[in-house]
Amino acid sequence: MVFESLSEKLQNALGKLKGRGKLTEKDVDLAMREVKLALLEADVNFKVVKKFIKDVKERAVGSEVMESLTPGQQVVKIVNEELTSLMGEKESKLEFSSTPPTVVLMCGLQGAGKTTTAGKLANLLKKQNKRPLLVACDVYRPAAIKQLQVVGEKVDVPVFSMGDKNNPVDIAKAAVEHGKRNGNDLIIIDTAGRLHIDENLMDELEGIKNGVNPNEILLVVDSMTGQDAVTVAETFNDRLGITGVVLTKLDGDARGGAALSIRSVTGKPIKYVGMGEKLDELRSFHPDRMASRILGMGDVLSLIEKAEESFDAKKAMELEKKIRSQQFTFDDFLDQLDQMKNLGPLDQILGMIPGVNSKQLKNLNVDEKEIVKIEAIIKSMTKEERNDPSIINSSRRKRIAQGSGTSVPEVNRLLKQFKETKKMMKRFTDVEKTMKKKGKLGLPFF
Amino acid sequence: MFKFFKKSKKNEDENIKEDIQKEEVEEENKYEEGLEEKELDKSDESNNGSEIEGKKEDFFTKLKKGLSKTRQGVTEKIDSILKSYGKIDDDLFDELEEVLITADVGVNTTMEVIDNLKKQAKEQKIKEANDIRELLKEEIEGTLKKVEDSKIDRKLNIDPSPAIILVVGVNGAGKTTTIGKMAWNLKQEGKKVLIAAGDTFRAAAIEQLEEWANRADVNLVAHKEGADPAAVIYDGIQAAKARKSDVLICDTAGRLHNKKNLMNELNKIFRVVEREYPEASKEVLLVVDATTGQNAILQAKVFKEVCDITGVVLTKLDGTAKGGVVIALQSELNVPVKLIGVGEGIDDLQPFDTKSFIEALIG
Numbered sequence: 001m002v003f004e005s006l007s008e009k010l011q012n013a014l015g016k017l018k019g020r021g022k023l024t025e026k027d028v029d030l031a032m033r034e035v036k037l038a039l040l041e042a043d044v045n046f047k048v049v050k051k052f053i054k055d056v057k058e059r060a061v062g063s064e065v066m067e068s069l070t071p072g073q074q075v076v077k078i079v080n081e082e083l084t085s086l087m088g089e090k091e092s093k094l095e096f097s098s099t100p101p102t103v104v105l106m107c108g109l110q111g112a113g114k115t116t117t118a119g120k121l122a123n124l125l126k127k128q129n130k131r132p133l134l135v136a137c138d139v140y141r142p143a144a145i146k147q148l149q150v151v152g153e154k155v156d157v158p159v160f161s162m163g164d165k166n167n168p169v170d171i172a173k174a175a176v177e178h179g180k181r182n183g184n185d186l187i188i189i190d191t192a193g194r195l196h197i198d199e200n201l202m203d204e205l206e207g208i209k210n211g212v213n214p215n216e217i218l219l220v221v222d223s224m225t226g227q228d229a230v231t232v233a234e235t236f237n238d239r240l241g242i243t244g245v246v247l248t249k250l251d252g253d254a255r256g257g258a259a260l261s262i263r264s265v266t267g268k269p270i271k272y273v274g275m276g277e278k279l280d281e282l283r284s285f286h287p288d289r290m291a292s293r294i295l296g297m298g299d300v301l302s303l304i305e306k307a308e309e310s311f312d313a314k315k316a317m318e319l320e321k322k323i324r325s326q327q328f329t330f331d332d333f334l335d336q337l338d339q340m341k342n343l344g345p346l347d348q349i350l351g352m353i354p355g356v357n358s359k360q361l362k363n364l365n366v367d368e369k370e371i372v373k374i375e376a377i378i379k380s381m382t383k384e385e386r387n388d389p390s391i392i393n394s395s396r397r398k399r400i401a402q403g404s405g406t407s408v409p410e411v412n413r414l415l416k417q418f419k420e421t422k423k424m425m426k427r428f429t430d431v432e433k434t435m436k437k438k439g440k441l442g443l444p445f446f
Numbered sequence: 447m448f449k450f451f452k453k454s455k456k457n458e459d460e461n462i463k464e465d466i467q468k469e470e471v472e473e474e475n476k477y478e479e480g481l482e483e484k485e486l487d488k489s490d491e492s493n494n495g496s497e498i499e500g501k502k503e504d505f506f507t508k509l510k511k512g513l514s515k516t517r518q519g520v521t522e523k524i525d526s527i528l529k530s531y532g533k534i535d536d537d538l539f540d541e542l543e544e545v546l547i548t549a550d551v552g553v554n555t556t557m558e559v560i561d562n563l564k565k566q567a568k569e570q571k572i573k574e575a576n577d578i579r580e581l582l583k584e585e586i587e588g589t590l591k592k593v594e595d596s597k598i599d600r601k602l603n604i605d606p607s608p609a610i611i612l613v614v615g616v617n618g619a620g621k622t623t624t625i626g627k628m629a630w631n632l633k634q635e636g637k638k639v640l641i642a643a644g645d646t647f648r649a650a651a652i653e654q655l656e657e658w659a660n661r662a663d664v665n666l667v668a669h670k671e672g673a674d675p676a677a678v679i680y681d682g683i684q685a686a687k688a689r690k691s692d693v694l695i696c697d698t699a700g701r702l703h704n705k706k707n708l709m710n711e712l713n714k715i716f717r718v719v720e721r722e723y724p725e726a727s728k729e730v731l732l733v734v735d736a737t738t739g740q741n742a743i744l745q746a747k748v749f750k751e752v753c754d755i756t757g758v759v760l761t762k763l764d765g766t767a768k769g770g771v772v773i774a775l776q777s778e779l780n781v782p783v784k785l786i787g788v789g790e791g792i793d794d795l796q797p798f799d800t801k802s803f804i805e806a807l808i809g
Contacts, residue, residue, distance in 0.1 A: 041553045043739030046544045110762060110790075111618025111735060115649075140790070142626075142657030143650040150649035150671075195765045222618060226550045226739025231766050249617060252702040254741035277617070277647070 028060045035079065044257030045230045048086075048264045056082050086260055087287035092244065092269035094125075097215045100185035101133075103176060105212070107205055107240065108220035109232060110193030113248035115144065117220050117274055118190040119151030120282035121246075124272075125186055126157060133184035135175040136161035137168040137208065138192035148190050155279050158184075168192070169207040176212050189214070196235035209240055217242045218271065221258060223250045229258035230265050237266045247285065248274035263287075328422055330378050330386035337375060376404035377414050389415055524582065531575040534567060538575055542582065550739055552774035559585045589777065600784050600798060603729045603756060607637075607692040610683070610719055610726045613759075614712060614749055615733035617700030620761035620787060622651060624733050625695050626658025627787070627795035632693050633662055640691040642682025643668035644675040644715065647699040655697055661792055665689075675699065675711065676718045683722045694726075703748035716753040730755045731784065736762045736769045743771070746779050760798070761787035 032053050039049045059078045096102045104121070106114045115138070122132040134152045136159060138144035145161050152159035160175040172189050179187045189208065194201035209217065219233060219242045236242055245266075247259050250273045259270055270285040378386065380403030385392050392400070392415065394408075401408045523545045531538045539560055546556040562585050563578070572578055604611065611628070613621050622645065629639045641659050643666060645651035652668050659666040667682045679696050686694040698715060701708035719728070732755040734742050749755050763769055763786050772783050783798045 037553060037557075040547055041740055043741070046548045050544075109737065109765070111620055113618055141654070142661075143653035146653045147648070147650035154649070195762070197766060222735070222737070224616070224735070224738045224741040226737060226742075226771065227548050228550070228737045228766055229739075232737070249702060251705075252616065252741070253704040253744060254739070257739070 025061050028057060032057050032060075039257060039260075042255030042257035043224075043226045043229070043261075045227055045261035045265070047230070048261045051264075052082060052086060052260075083260075084287055087263050088269045091284050091286050092271050093284070094271060095215055095243070096186075101176065101179050101187050102185065102216070103212050103214040104186070104188045104216045104218060105191070105205075105208060105214040105240075106189060106218050106220055106246075107191050107236060107242075108193060109195065109222070110141075112193065112220040112222045113246075113274055114138075114193060114220045115147050115151060115190050116277070116279075117218075117246050117248060117272075117282065118148065118188050119155055119157075120274065120279050121272070122152070122157040122186075122188055123155035123279050124282050126155065130186040131184050132157050132186040132188055133175065133179045133182070134159045135172060135187060135189040137171050137189055139164040139166065139168055139171075140192045144190075144192065151279065158182075168204055169211045172208045173211045187212075196232050196239075202235075202239050205240060216244060218244050218246050219262075219268075220246045220248060221262060223247045223256040223258055223273075224252060224254040225258040230261050233262040233266050237268065242266065242268055244269050244271035246270070246272045246274065246282075251275045251281070330381060330389065330418065333418065334375065334378050334386075337371060373404070373406055373410065374414055377401075377406055377411055380404040389418060524579070528575045528579055533573055534575055534578060538578075539564060546586075546770075550770035552740060552743070552771065552778075555589060555774055555777060559589055589773065600757075600782050600800075602784060603727050604632075604637075604693055605727060608686060608690075608723075608726045609693045609729065610686070610723050611693060611695045611729045611731060612698065612716065612719060612753065613696060613731050613733060614698050614753060614755065615700060616702055616735075616745055617648075619700065619733040619735045619738075620759075621645075621700060621733045622654050622658065622697055623790070624731075624759050624761060624785070624787060624795060625655065625697050626662055627792055628785070629659065629664045629695055630662035630792045631795060632695075633664055637692040638690070639664040640682065640686050640689065640694045641666045642679050642685075642694060642696045644678050644682075644697045645699040646671055646673045646675050646678060651697075651699070658792075665691075676714045679715050680718050680722060683719070686723075694723075703745050703752075709748065709752045712749075713752050729757060731757050731759050732781070733759045733761055734771070734775075736760050736771075736786075737765060738771060740771070740774070743774050743778055746775055746781055750779065750781065755781060757782055757784035759783075759785045759787065759795075764788045764794075 035056070036049055036053050039052065040046065044052075056078055059082075094102075094104070106118050106121075108114050118134055122134055125132055134148055134157055136145040136148045138148070145164060149159045149161065160171075160178050162171045162174065168191065175189065176187055178184075189212070191205060191208065192201070194205070196202065208214075217240050219236050221229060221233065225232070233242075233245070245259075245262055245268055247256065247270050250256060262268075263270060270287070272282050273285045275281045275283050377400060380400045381392070385396065385400075397408050397411050397415075401411045404411075524542065527538065527541045527545070542563070543556055543560050546559060547553065559582075563582055566572075566581050566585075567578060570581075572581070602611070603609070613625055613628075615621050625641060629641055632639050639662070641655060641664060643652045643655045645655070646669060649671070652671060656666055656668070665685075667678065667685050669678050669681070675698060682694055682696060685691075696715075696719070698712060699708075701712065703709065716730070730753050732746055732749050734745065738745075746755065746758065758775060758781055760769055760772060760783050769786075775781055775783065786796050786798050788794050788796055
């Protein structure tokens with residue numbers, strides 16, 4: 001999970017601050033050292049880390065924290081705010097030209113993911129009613145043109161190419177003309193991967209830039225990049241004046257410190273992130289959410305959005321009603337499981353929930369097979385049994401176990417769990433009732 | 447019966463691929479033309495020996511230049527830090543820490559070095575910053591020596607023939623390119639090389655490998671995009687046996703190591719290799735981009751579990767990345783770096799030499 005280990009580290013570091021009455025400068029120093037190490041391990045550039053630590057320390061050791069009642073919380077807040085501001089305050093979108101076509105130039109090192117990203121971007125913007133044209137300017141790498149053509153075909157976007165014998169600058173110019181004639185309002189130019197120190201190829205990029213005047217120049221960066229990310233981003237920015245960054249392979253487990261570094265040295269926003277190999281897995285980047293996530297506060301917004309997409313609102317209402325009226329059955333349980341599966345891999349969802357930190361997740365190891373088993377058991381019950389589990393006697397249990405390919409103890413366990421869940425739900429609704437009556441929580445310590 | 451039928455059909459496919467390679471001469475010309483615009487000195491790829499040797503030197507100089515950048519980085523920085531501090535204090539150690547970390551040496555290794563240094567300085571009652579220089583050098587050398595002394599065999603494990611090389615790694619590390627270069631190198635050594643196009647996922651990956659096979663003038667076994675990669679490798683092994691190839695190089699699709707299904711798929715491929723080709727010498731190479739930061743260690747760990755990697759290829763070392771991750775890779779995982787990629791040309795794959803790497807790093 002993105003930034004998972006970083007949030008784990010910060011939780012460790014800041015956990016020491018939590019629960020203390022007052023903070024000394026020494027405490028802050030100690031915590032900051034661990035924050036620093038965590039950031040460094042996450043491949044955030046050293047200079048960026050240094051500045052970050054200095055800023056946070058300045059704010060933390062000041063009276064602001066010392067006089068507040070919960071210093072730990074205050075430090076968490078400061079670290080979060082600084083981290084958010086480091087990554088850009090809010091999400092940044094692509095700028096479209098007022099006089100179409102909008103020209104987007106993709107650039108970056110070899111293997112960063114330019115061609116795939118170009119295809120994803122075309123796919124994404126096509127859904128926003130643009131008419132994109134992909135342009136194959138990588139004349140060097142074997143089969144690069146073919147790759148873009150295949151990608152273009154998959155997302156149903158035309159690809160302009162002139163083979164590998166033409167100058168990329170000429171191809172780009174011709175492509176823009178072609179786009180204008182054919183009513184394409186968005187032209188995405190894929191270029192060859194190049195090292196930032198390769199003068200000839202950097203000149204070529206500059207040539208393309210001068211030739212077609214792109215509205216957006218996007219630097220594609222692998223999120224696994226180490227300390228060198230800063231050098232790369234600085235050079236590309238100096239030569240071309242990039243307008244934004246696309247961070248790829250963020251579905252890996254790299255901590256992605258490069259994101260922070262690049263943002264900090266170039267001042268250019270991260271506009272998109274690549275979250276998978278499929279061509280619809282390009283997302284906009286939410287710096288605020290990411291910062292919260294680093295601090296172990298969970299990517300709540302993402303979870304809510306995802307849940308909204310997958311959960312059937314009507315079904316949820318019905319469920320709520322049933323829970324209230326104590327009519328929750330195995331059928332409803334099955335429904336719930338189905339909807340949960342729509343959300344995606346369980347451990348991924350759990351990772352987004354605040355309070356569930358990555359360390360706990362490691363031991364948890366959600367077993368999707370267990371869920372398949374539960375499903376099999378429920379599906380082996382008759383309708384009657386699902387509605388009223390209390391009628392399930394030992395011979396029925398035996399039958400269910402046989403039908404689902406499980407054992408009687410496993411069936412027993414599920415039945416017991418279900419009973420307990422029901423009990424728990426009853427307690428919740430009871431609490432709610434008393435709350436309504438008394439106007440406050442019916443818990444002993446309130 | 448059925449199995450036989452399936453196989454013969456696949457053999458037909460192979461024949462088609464081989465036909466494609468007959469257009470080799472034409473393809474090569476195309477390739478050279480493409481390169482002319484890029485860089486003149488790269489255009490003569492496959493001519494006579496003397497020219498290649500001359501070029502190899504160029505690449506060595508290139509590499510040395512690249513690495514000497516690293517050296518200036520580390521030693522000069524250390525010198526200037528030591529000069530600017532009179533007495534030893536915590537800030538001094540912080541700055542020394544920075545120097546090592548910015549070379550991607552890794553936080554763990556760096557902390558080890560610095561902690562040892564602090565301890566030593568205290569024990570020997572060193573107060574002057576200047577006196578710490580030798581100590582620091584010893585510490586760094588000690589760490590690197592661990593890498594050097596661990597009796598690591600950096601030769602590819604491809605003797606005796608037949609041999610199989612499985613190439614794995616995350617997306618965009620440079621697997622396909624490395625295979626092309628490796629095939630060319632092995633062919634120059636007089637080996638009979640066969641390539642199996644196991645990346646059936648990425649768009650045009652097979653075409654890319656075909657082009658490299660043409661350049662290196664070796665045969666290729668391939669299925670269509672979307673085919674089962676384990677089946678491709680299976681066919682590759684059968685073909686290698688039938689044709690008595692010395693080395694079979696297997697490409698695989700790039701995969702992030704935290705994708706369980708893809709890693710399972712890789713494990714299946716690995717098992718096919720173990721089962722179908724037990725007599726072959728085995729080499730499983732993990733390709734790592736030199737610009738990769740600390741994630742490289744995680745990558746190596748997981749890939750090692752899944753397919754027992756026996757070596758690492760560090761690519762894109764011709765950039766400004768310091769490749770300090772090598773140290774972490776070797777000291778933490780004991781996986782030797784065997785080859786390094788230093789450019790886009792077909793002969794830009796070199797053996798990794800620890801001594802010159804260390805020399806270049808600390809001088």
